[in-house]
Amino acid sequence: MYRVDPKKAIEEHASRSDAPGTIALSAKAEEIIAAPVDPTLSSAVIAGVAQIVEAVLLALLGYGIHAAYVEPGQDGFYIPMILGSVLVANIAFNAVRSHRVSAYRTTFSQMGRVLGAWVAVMLVLMVGIFFFKAGDLVSRVWLLTWFVSGAALLIAYRLLLRTLVQRWTAQGRLKRRTVIVGGGADAEMLIEQIQAGSDQDINLLGLFDDRDGERSPDVVSGFHKLGRVSELIEFARRTPVDLVIVSMPLSAEKRVLDMLTQLWVLPVDIRLSAHMSKLRFTEKAYSYVGDLPVLDMADRPISDWNLVFKWVFDKVVALTALVLLSPIMLITAIAIKLDSKGPVFFVQNRHGFNNELIRIYKFRSMRTDNLDFGAAKLVTKGDPRVTKVGRFIRRTSIDELPQLFNVLKGELSIVGPRPHALQAKAENQLYYEAVEGYFARHRVKPGITGWAQVNGWRGETDTIDKIMHRVNHDLYYIEHWSILLDFYILVMTPVSLVAKNENAY
Incomplete structure (x- = not known):
């Protein structure tokens, strides 16, 4: 590639x-x-879910027949054999390319591949039983019943799957x-x-x-x-x-x-x-x-199952953080109200995924009469527009916590390139004017924290060199994304807040 x-x-x-x-x-x-x-709908996700459901149905069928016919007390032998057979069956179904959306649309071709693979799995199972001299441990009635009923199950399941895929195809969803x-x-x-x-x-x-x-x-x-x-x-x-x-x-x-x-x-x-x-x-x-x-x-950059994994990661972390950090958020809200007049929250338009405009939430850190919704002027050290409480919550990034609600709405991720204000400038140039290809950082959802932030590039970006460094870190994250990298950035975020906060005002 x-x-x-x-x-x-x-x-x-x-x-x-x-x-x-x-x-x-x-x-x-x-x-x-x-x-x-x-x-x-993602074809890769459909195929993945179809495999999981098919494997679970075959395993439940095999165990159900065992529970109904075989004497109790032999689970320690049958369960590993059932699970192993289902695993081999899944490998065989993929080997004959029956777990593809194009295959799901067919009838006879799909059935021929699946039943052929199922017969091969049963033959492998019987040969294994013979060579390991386990014939006395396995019920022939169970084996024959699982083979026949499994074939019937596969036919019924694949016909249902074909109906669903044909419907989604007709609707244009594939x-x-x-x-x-x-x-x-x-x-x-x-x-x-x-x-x-x-x-x-x-x-x-x-x-x-x-x-x-x-x-x-x-x-x-x-x-x-x-x-x-x-x-x-x-x-x-x-x-x-x-x-x-x-x-x-x-x-x-x-x-x-x-x-x-x-x-x-x-x-x-x-x-x-x-x-x-x-x-x-x-x-x-x-x-x-x-x-x-x-x-x-x-x-x-992130698609199919990776998109699912990141969605789950975002929702789990956001919900957990809201529960654990709710006392801090409540105290912050009270402190803002006591410190200065005005609303607790500050709402600002920023660019999201693929440059879509989103409204992000922050705790208000500036005086109401000095709010800068476009961020035409960056906050600097000792900026008189920032309140006393505002200085603390900006330095500790507590002002960003309300963006957890943006994550739950699907507008932000926990980890990703930080969304910048629309009119933010470096050396009197808008960011996208100062850095060609700047919008490549919007190929993924923006995040509350990111690779640039844990590497010290947070806070004021008043020079082109600083915004270049931040953009290059964002692009590195996009090119090397993995769920493990997200975990690492999440763990390192509180560390970086303590060790690398000299540019946060």
């Missing part, structure tokens, strides 16, 4: 404005943006919202391949291409050219885009690199269509979108 070097991309990024809403889009693009979008970068005859060939074998997996919105005229007509195979590649960034910020398929040959290296340098700031999967290359790689070199072979160029 091609990886963009964040530092190099920042330096070489085309000279254009990344500010949301600064680029006018075509009428066709605006029409797509205005249309309602139903939530989609289709990835996709745009093509490129145009002309090459894009026409790609669209034909999509329509021939991947139309159930791809919802094609249109094309973006920098070329004009005969090389790139306004309509290709019934799909409109929605704008130039630079306009795709604004388009993807205003309507969900899951996948970008590049219809360019590998030989067009400069065009491909220029396209990647522009699009790396978006939280989308970028794939290079293999139909443009005369080179033929090994099967393992390709990934597939439906039946379409593609080469991976860039991945969405």
Whole structure:
């Protein structure tokens, strides 16, 4: 997979404005943006859940037959055998590629693979019983009953699964919202391949291409050219885009690199269509979108099961923190009311995931008549706008605790790049003007704490060098994200508040 070097991309990024809403889009693009979008389902998560449910059903069936027929007192032998058989069955089902959304849509092909694998598992089990001379310990009636009823269960379960997947497919919930970068005859060939074998997996919105005229007509195979590649960034910020398929040959290296340098700031999967290359790689070199072979160029930073793990992590930590820290939050609220007139909370618009505007909550730390909702002027050491209580809660980051409610609302994560105020400046330049590619840090949800904060880059960012360091740390976090890294940052946050708070005013 091609990886963009964040530092190099920042330096070489085309000279254009990344500010949301600064680029006018075509009428066709605006029409797509205005249309309602139903939530989609992850194919990887569906397959994962399907495997878990199938394994649990087979295990419960095997144990239920044992409990009903076999004499009690033999659980110590049967339970490990059942669990081992179910594990082998799951491996076999994956080996025959029956746990894929494309397989779930079939009937006879799916049943043939699953039943064949189930027969193979039972044969392996019987051979194992024979070689270990355990025939006297295993009930033949139990084994035959589990085999037959297991096959019936698999057929019924797979038919139900097929019905669900077909319904979700008809509703468009399994289709990835996709745009093509490129145009002309090459894009026409790609669209034909999509329509021939991947139309159930791809919802094609249109094309973006920098070329004009005969090389790139306004309509290709019934799909409109929605704008130039630079306009795709604004388009993807205003309507969900899951996948970008590049219809360019590998030989067009400069065009491909220029396209990647522009699009790396978006939280989308970028794939290079293999139909443009005369080179033929090994099967393992390709990934597939439906039946379409593609080469991976860039991945969405957090997706599928990782998105589920992070969602659970956020909700569990936020709820736990609210319970444990509620006394501190109550005391802080009382202290703010006693210290100065005005509301307890301060609400401010900031950029969230993919530049979506969100309203974050903080404890008010400034005097009511000096509130700066746009953060046009950064808080400095000894700033007279900050109250006595405000100085303490800002230095200790207690003012950020109400953002736990933003986490529960799904607008923030516990760990992620800190959301900056819209008008925050470094050396009289807005952050996104000072740092090209700045909005790449919004490819994931912003967080209450982050990699930059635990490494000492919290508080005032009055120079371009400081905001560069913070952005580079944020990009490092995005490129190297793991749930273990989130745990590490969470544990190190209170340590950093004590050891590295010299820049927090």
